[in-house]
Structure formats: structure tokens, C-alpha cells
């Protein structure tokens with residue numbers, strides 16, 4: 001099935017329901033949304049002569065046109081290649097070349113640089129500036145029906161962040177999108193028509209994927225006028241629009257909580273904040289629940305299994321009477337309905353997290369070796385280290401590459417970070433390993449103090465001695481104004497290790 005059928009159905013059921021909003025302003029109802037997607041689909045097939053299966057790249061910040069482009073491309077049976085809007089033109093060029101994208105939709109800022117790269121990109125026929133005259137011309141009188149697609153056909157080619165080598169194009173199929181959407185409804189949160197999906201996190205990533213369950217349910221899609229994440233704007237829009245749900249990385253949750261506290265807001269109008277994509281520390285989720293109330297659900301996923309591995313439900317987050325509540329709060333929850341999750345280790349022990357089921361990617365685009373390695377034995381090898389408890393709750397330690405081995409013992413940075421974050425003067429922390437001649441590695445903590453707080457590292461040391469084994473405590477503390485993060489709010493540990501090395505060498 002072509003996932004675009006969901007939009008056709010939603011528009012038939014309730015054509016007059018509000019569909020696409022820019023801030024508080026309704027731009028399109030469902031009939032209008034589906035019409036634009038069908039017109040654009042016809043334009044892609046006709047004027048741009050694209051055939052089903054070909055790739056359409058999107059390099060834009062969050063804006064309403066993103067929804068036209070995703071659904072218009074799917075209508076025409078094409079695969080979208082959403083590109084992180086903050087990438088360097090050279091990185092964008094790599095993705096365009098690797099995906100063989102035929103068309104790139106972008107804005108005036110990027111169009112010039114990428115038109116200059118066009119001679120090096122033989123597959124690329126056109127660069128369309130969505131603010132220019134060519135874009136509206138693609139919406140003509142003709143409208144297309146959803147092109148026939150098989151469940152295993154690629155709908156979204158998602159490029160991994162490539163911190164360890166070249167980015168790889170994850171083939172996310174129509175089946176994957178449908179399974180992810182059904183899991184959202186079954187496991188994460190039911191969606192009613194009056195609900196609104198607010199795109200505060202980049203639509204090139206998980207937030208954009210969440211438009212699928214919200215189209216399925218006929219809910220509103222709200223693009224903030226800022227095109228990004230501004231805590232005050234989120235709080236204001238939620239209060240005005242009501243029933244607002246959003247995806248937020250843990251660092252965004254933290255900023256939203258601080259913003260709400262500063263305004264004396266309790267998150268009025270927010271229905272659900274789905275968080276994930278990076279570790280959420282116990283101290284941070286406890287504070288978020290205290291300030292914003294029972295509005296949270298956690299998911300764990302990765303590009304190779306988008307938004308689709310485990311879920312920690314609202315009820316589990318708030319069931320403080322449960323005897324294992326503390327462990328559950330620090331876990332990523334249980335397998336979502338479409339997948340089996342196991343850990344490559346004896347029960348209770350830590351090992352690599354393996355996943356099998358309908359949200360797992362078809363493979364990497366044009367890279368059978370990497371596909372065979374990632375999907376060995378039919379299981380996705382996530383590269384994450386975790387442990388399953390007897391109730392099926394998965395606790396993630398760290399990415400295997402972030403594990404620190406000191407004096408032959410494993411140290412999971414997350415465990416040390418959880419302890420340091422309990423200190424009131426610590427706002428953010430990231431722990432990495434530094435090569436050490438005798439021990440192999442030693443522990444270094446990068447700490448961001450709370451504004452105005454005086455940080456005494458002796459106190460941090462005492463806190464660690466109180467809570468974890470001696471060998472796990474940081475041997476060095478480095479104070480920072482902020483931690484390096486990517487566009488999705490993930491702390492860049494590779495960058496921290498490089499920074500640390502530069503400091504040691506200096």
C-alpha cells in the first residue's frame with residue numbers, strides 16, 4: 001500500500017477539518033491538503049517527468065511546504081530524501097549524489113550553492129526554490145491518484161548523521177511508515193481529530209515522520225512561525241490551539257521545562273510530549289513531570305528503525321507507586337507492538353540491542369555490505385548497549401562506541417552522567433573516555449553549570465564516591481558554557497573527545 005492513501009482517506013472522511021496551520025493560522029483544510037498533494041504529485045510526474053521509485057530531496061527548515069512535498073511525492077510514488085537543513089553544502093552534495101535525487105526542493109539561501117554543484121550531480125535535473133515562481137507552477141489543474149506501491153518500496157530515504165564515516169541512506173518503506181504510525185496509536189498515544197501535531201523539532205527527522213500517524217487520524221499539523229524550536233512559542237501555541245502534541249529531544253524538553261518555569265506555566269494546552277532520540281536522565285524527566293505534569297511518553301528508535309523500537313508509556317512514567325518505578329523511569333520502556341526486542345547477552349546482562357519487525361528498515365541504499373552487517377541473522381544490530389529486565393523493560397547504557405574501558409572494567413558514561421546531574425549546580429553533563437597509557441582510558445566529565453551557580457568539582461567527586469564505584473568517577477572535569485550538539489539536540493561525544501584531545505595536547 002502507498003502511505004499516501006491515508007491522506008486521501010482523511011480528506012474524504014472530513015474534508016472541511018483544519019489540516020495545515022502556520023502558527024495559529026489555518027492554511028489548508030483536509031480537502032485542500034489532499035488536493036495540493038495530488039496536484040504536486042501530478043506536477044512531479046508531468047512537468048518534472050519523474051517515475052515511481054525516483055528520489056526527491058528536500059532541504060528546508062520546517063515550513064508548511066514540507067507537508068506538500070512529503071505527501072505530493074508519495075502520491076506520485078516517489079521516495080523523499082529529507083536533508084538536515086543545517087548540513088554543510090558539501091555534505092548535502094554527498095547525499096544528493098548518493099541518493100541519485102532527481103529534484104531538490106530548497107529555499108533561496110541554499111539554491112545558489114546547490115545549483116553551482118549541479119554539474120557534479122548528473123542525476124539531478126532541477127533545483128526548485130520553493131519561494132520562487134517555479135514552485136507554484138507545479139500545482140496545475142491535473143491531480144494524481146496515489147501511485148501503486150508495494151509495502152517494501154522505499155518511501156523515505158533517511159541519511160544517518162555519519163559521525164563514524166560517510167552517512168548511509170536508510171531505506172524506510174511504506175510498510176515501515178504504516179507500522180510506525182499504528183504503533184504510535186497503539187503504544188505511544190491515541191490521536192483524536194481535534195489534536196494537533198506541532199513541528200518544533202526538525203521535520204527531516206522523527207518529528208516529520210510523526211506527520212503520518214497525524215494524517216491517519218485526521219488531526220491538525222502545525223508548523224511554528226519560527227520554523228524551529230522556541231520554548232515560549234510552543235507554550236503560547238499550545239495554550240491557543242489546545243490538544244497539542246510534539247516530539248522533542250531531551251535537550252528540548254529541558255529548555256521547555258526551564259521556559260515554562262520562568263513563565264510560571266504548567267504547559268496548558270499540551271497534550272503529549274514524546275521524547276527520545278538521546279538519553280533522558282532520570283533527574284531531568286523527574287523535573288519535567290513535576291513542572292509540566294503527566295504529559296510525557298518516551299520512545300526509543302534510530303534511523304534504521306524510525307521511532308519504532310520501544311516505548312515508555314505515560315502511565316508507566318507516572319506510576320510512582322510501582323515498586324520498580326525508579327528503574328522504569330531510567331529505562332526506555334518495552335518493545336513497541338510491531339517489533340521483538342532482544343539483547344545479545346544472558347538474561348539481565350548488558351549486550352547489544354537487537355530488533356526485528358515491521359518498523360525495521362529494508363536496508364541501506366546502494367550498500368549491500370553495510371545492510372548485511374546491520375541486519376545479520378534477520379535482526380537489526382542497533383549498536384546500542386542495553387539490558388532487559390524480567391518485565392521486558394529495556395535500559396540503555398550507551399552506544400557501544402561511547403563505552404569507556406578503564407583498567408579492563410567497563411564504564412557506561414550514562415551512569416556517571418546520571419549521578420553528576422543530581423548536583424544542583426549542574427545543568428548539563430557529558431562523560432567521555434580519554435586515552436591513558438596505563439589504564440587504557442580514563443573518565444573525563446564536561447560540565448555545564450547552571451547560570452549563576454558556583455561549581456565545586458570536589459563536591460562532584462564526593463557525590464560520585466557516594467553513589468558509584470571509585471573507578472567510575474571522573475579523573476578530570478572540564479567546565480563548559482554549552483555542550484556541542486547536532487541539529488537534533490544530540491550531544492556530539494565525538495566532538496568532545498576531539499576537544500579533549502586538543503586540550504591534552506596543548
Ligand code: AMP
Pocket residue numbers: 160161275276277278279280298299300301302303304332382383384396398399
Ligand atoms: P538516530 O539514528 O540519529 O536517530 O540516533 C539513534 C540513536 O539515538 C539510538 O541508536 C540511541 O543510541 C539513541 N537514542 C534514541 N532514542 C533514545 C532514548 N529514548 N534514550 C536513549 N538513547 C536514545
